[in-house]
Amino acid sequence: MSQQLVTRDETREDFRATGDVTVAAFATLEISRHTEQFVIEALRAAGALSVSLVAEMNGRVVGHIAFSPVSMSDGTTGWFGLGPVSVLPEFQRQGIGKALVREGLARLKALGAKGCCLVGHPEYYRQFGFTNPQGLAHEGVPPEVFFALSFGGQVRQGAATFHEAFMASGPAS
Numbered sequence: 001m002s003q004q005l006v007t008r009d010e011t012r013e014d015f016r017a018t019g020d021v022t023v024a025a026f027a028t029l030e031i032s033r034h035t036e037q038f039v040i041e042a043l044r045a046a047g048a049l050s051v052s053l054v055a056e057m058n059g060r061v062v063g064h065i066a067f068s069p070v071s072m073s074d075g076t077t078g079w080f081g082l083g084p085v086s087v088l089p090e091f092q093r094q095g096i097g098k099a100l101v102r103e104g105l106a107r108l109k110a111l112g113a114k115g116c117c118l119v120g121h122p123e124y125y126r127q128f129g130f131t132n133p134q135g136l137a138h139e140g141v142p143p144e145v146f147f148a149l150s151f152g153g154q155v156r157q158g159a160a161t162f163h164e165a166f167m168a169s170g171p172a173s
Contacts, residue, residue: 003057005096007103010052010064015044017061018054018086025086035169036084042165043068050080051107055087055096063087065100067108068165070117073158078114081162101128109151117148117160136160 010018022037043049048068055063065085072079082104087096105128108116117133118125119141130147135157138146148155 005099006056007053007099008056010049010054014054014061014064018052018064021061021064021088022084022086024088025092026084028089033169036086038168038170039084039166040064040066041171042168043163046163046165048163048165050111051104053100053104053107055100057091062091063096063100065097065104067104067116068163070163071161072156073161074156076114076156078112079156079160080108080113080116081160081166082116082118083120098127101125105149113151114153115148115150115155117146119145120147121145131155138162 018040019037022040026034026036040049043066044052049066050069051067053065054061063086065082067080067082070079070081082101085097085100105116117136117138118130119138122144125147128149130149132143132146133148133155136148136155136159137143138160148160
C-alpha cells in the first residue's frame with residue numbers, strides 16, 4: 001500500500017459509498033446471497049451498528065466493516081458480531097480488511113465487549129485469534145465457518161444469534 005490508509009468512523013456522508021463498496025466486494029462471491037448492503041442498511045435503521053468503520057485512501061472510501069450486538073442463548077451480554085466486512089476488489093489483498101478487523105476489534109474491547117463472533121472464511125479469521133468454538137454455534141451454519149473470539153474470558157456455550165437485520169433481503173423501508 002503506497003497510499004495512506006485511514007480507518008475512521010463511518011459518517012452519514014459515507015452511506016452511499018459504503019453501500020457501493022459492499023456491493024462490489026460481494027459481487028463475484030458465489031456463497032453470497034448478495035444482500036450484504038441491505039443488512040448494513042437494516043442494522044443502521046435499527047440503531048444496531050455498534051461499530052461501523054470505513055477505510056479511506058486519498059479521500060475515497062475503499063472498505064467498510066460493521067459490528068452489531070449478538071444474543072447469546074445463556075443470556076450473556078456484551079458479545080458482538082463482525083460483518084459484513086467489505087473492500088473494493090481492486091484494493092483487496094493489500095491489508096485493508098486486516099486493518100479494519102484489527103481496528104474494529106480494538107474498538108469493541110474499548111467498549112468493554114466480552115467477545116466477538118462471525119461467519120466467515122476458515123483460513124482468514126484465525127490470524128486474528130478467532131477459533132471454531134466447541135459448544136457455541138449459530139443455527140444453520142456449519143461449524144467450520146462459525147468463529148468466536150473471547151476478550152479475556154471463556155467462550156460461551158449454547159447458541160449465538162445475530163441481529164434480525166441479517167435476514168434483510170432488500171432495501172430498508
